[in-house]
Amino acid sequence: xxxxxxxxxxxxxxxxxxxxxxxxxxxxxxxxxxxxxxxxxxxxxxxxxxxxxxxxxxxxxxxxxxxxxxxxxxxxxxxxxxxxxxxxxxxxxxxxxxxxxxxxxxxxxxxxxxxxxxxxxxxxxxxxxxxxxxxxxxxxxxxxxxxxxxxxxxxxxxxxxxxxxxxxxxxxxxxxxxxxxxxxxxxxxxxxxxxxxxxxxxxxxxxxxxxxxxxxxxxxxxxxxxxxxxxxxxxxxxxxxxxxxxxxxxxxxxxxxxxxxxxxxxxxxxxxxxxxxxxxxxxxxxxxxxxxxxxxxxxxxxxxxxxxxxxxxxxxxxxxxxxxxxxxxxxxxxxxxxxxxxxxxxxxxxxxxxxxxxxxxxxxxxxxxxxxxxxxxxxxxxxxxxxxxxxxxxxxxxxxxxxxxxxxxxxxxxxxxxxxxxxxxxxxxxxxxxxxxxxxxxxxxxxxxxxxxxxxxxxxxxxxxxxxxxxxxxxxxxxxxxxxxxxxxxxxxxx
Numbered sequence: 442x443x444x445x446x447x448x449x450x451x452x453x454x455x456x457x458x459x460x461x462x463x464x465x466x467x468x469x470x471x472x473x474x475x476x477x478x479x480x481x482x483x484x485x486x487x488x489x490x491x492x493x494x495x496x497x498x499x500x501x502x503x504x505x506x507x508x509x510x511x512x513x514x515x516x517x518x519x520x521x522x523x524x525x526x527x528x529x530x531x532x533x534x535x536x537x538x539x540x541x542x543x544x545x546x547x548x549x550x551x552x553x554x555x556x557x558x559x560x561x562x563x564x565x566x567x568x569x570x571x572x573x574x575x576x577x578x579x580x581x582x583x584x585x586x587x588x589x590x591x592x593x594x595x596x597x598x599x600x601x602x603x604x605x606x607x608x609x610x611x612x613x614x615x616x617x618x619x620x621x622x623x624x625x626x627x628x629x630x631x632x633x634x635x636x637x638x639x640x641x642x643x644x645x646x647x648x649x650x651x652x653x654x655x656x657x658x659x660x661x662x663x664x665x666x667x668x669x670x671x672x673x674x675x676x677x678x679x680x681x682x683x684x685x686x687x688x689x690x691x692x693x694x695x696x697x698x699x700x701x702x703x704x705x706x707x708x709x710x711x712x713x714x715x716x717x718x719x720x721x722x723x724x725x726x727x728x729x730x731x732x733x734x735x736x737x738x739x740x741x742x743x744x745x746x747x748x749x750x751x752x753x754x755x756x757x758x759x760x761x762x763x764x765x766x767x768x769x770x771x772x773x774x775x776x777x778x779x780x781x782x783x784x785x786x787x788x789x790x791x792x793x794x795x796x797x798x799x800x801x802x803x804x805x806x807x808x809x810x811x812x813x814x815x816x817x818x819x820x821x822x823x824x825x826x827x828x829x830x831x832x833x834x835x836x837x838x839x840x841x842x843x844x845x846x847x848x849x850x851x852x853x854x855x856x857x858x859x860x861x862x863x864x865x866x867x868x869x870x871x872x873x874x875x876x877x878x879x880x881x882x883x884x885x886x887x888x889x890x891x892x893x894x895x896x897x898x899x900x901x902x903x904x905x906x907x908x909x910x911x912x913x914x915x916x917x918x919x920x921x922x923x924x925x926x927x928x929x930x931x932x933x934x935x936x
Contacts, residue, residue: 466492483509500529504538511545514854519545536565548806550834552583582805582834589829593867600656601648602859608852609674609839610864615681617843618650623673628661643673663710674731678738682706687730699728717768733787740819742787752781758819777822778813786839795821798838806834831867875917880908888912895930
């Protein structure tokens with residue numbers, strides 16, 4: 442009996458060791474997932490799936506793998522794993538799989554399919570209010586595209602884009618002929634891969650536009666600014682002599698939060714950057730980034746998940762004290778702008794309007810771009826969606842305007858680009874007006890061939906027109922201008 446007990450105990454210990462060894466794969470995958478390392482987590486989940494025997498656990502692993510691909514914006518792969526997870530009946534454990542699948546479909550502009558999944562989430566015990574909000578978002582997005590009255594024209598800036606992440610364009614010269622962008626293309630100084638995306642860590646690049654309007658291939662900035670860690674999302678002073686940018690320190694795949702640095706321009710290069718101490722020293726869980734410096738350099742807006750906000754990442758500002766040569770304490774922009782989700786990439790236009798990206802305000806997909814009207818110094822209200830085609834069902838963010846013109850640049854991962862994130866231009870085309878009229882006899886109603894018509898505009902323009910054989914006159918070659926009133930002076934006939 443004693444021998445049997447020893448053998449039984451040995452077998453039990455062996456079995457426990459095997460189960461424990463198998464679970465270690467899942468533990469590592471979950472740890473990477475919780476830390477936001479979605480690319481690495483997906484790889485580890487696939488290994489854990491092969492080692493796992495429990496059907497319910499395998500279903501959960503499939504769901505988590507789909508989530509990893511969704512967060513990495515690889516939506517077709519995310520859809521594949523969500524479907525597999527549903528087939529494995531993970532929704533019996535948690536209906537969230539339907540909701541996540543719906544979010545992925547929404548990002549791809551598949552609004553009707555997304556609504557089906559949101560309803561399945563609700564019908565299987567999910568939060569009805571969350572399902573209703575997402576359904577409303579999908580319906581609003583579809584309606585936005587169908588009924589959008591936006592006149593903006595959008596175009597991919599292919600010369601600035603690569604198969605990798607290219608984002609956050611910012612004008613870096615007074616003439617507006619230089620753009621600094623963030624990119625994870627292989628030329629970056631960061632040799633390691635980002636565990637979130639699987640791409641190289643991002644660096645700052647510059648592209649120049651020639652006299653014909655052609656942008657050249659972006660070139661990486663000097664290594665005083667770029668390091669083996671993440672650099673990106675820059676902003677420049679009005680004189681373009683100082684650059685503010687985000688740096689997320691990484692060492693041996695350990696992440697230490699993000700900070701804002703500034704560097705003075707020295708010729709074509711930049712001096713050694715200086716830290717702006719906003720988050721508490723040693724606080725590695727807080728991120729501070731996406732700076733925007735006001736035209737007078739008095740205020741800086743940024744995004745942060747620091748404690749005390751409304752949830753996720755909020756927009757804040759700090760004020761520069763010239764006498765103390767220091768920045769003041771962060772001030773939250775308030776609930777009119779910030780939501781329980783994320784608000785990022787602030788930009789203030791010359792008219793004082795605030796532009797930013799959010800996945801908390803009702804939009805067309807995950808991140809959309811919004812405008813808030815100025816309501817005093819560093820105060821805004823009346824948040825509105827920028828509509829299609831500026832926004833899409835995909836992530837749209839980091840919009841800037843070029844000088845005071847109604848044109849600029851932004852970032853999107855919408856279909857039709859070259860890589861994961863791409864840079865787009867937008868512009869408001871001029872309105873084209875045309876005049877088509879018929880000169881006729883007021884008594885008889887008959888047209889008057891050859892009638893003479895003089896039209897004067899408040900811009901001092903004047904047109905002498907002669908009616909054709911049917912009494913018709915027209916102006917349609919760009920002669921009529923916006924914000925101009927035209928008056929009919931006289932109509933007569935040569936007798």
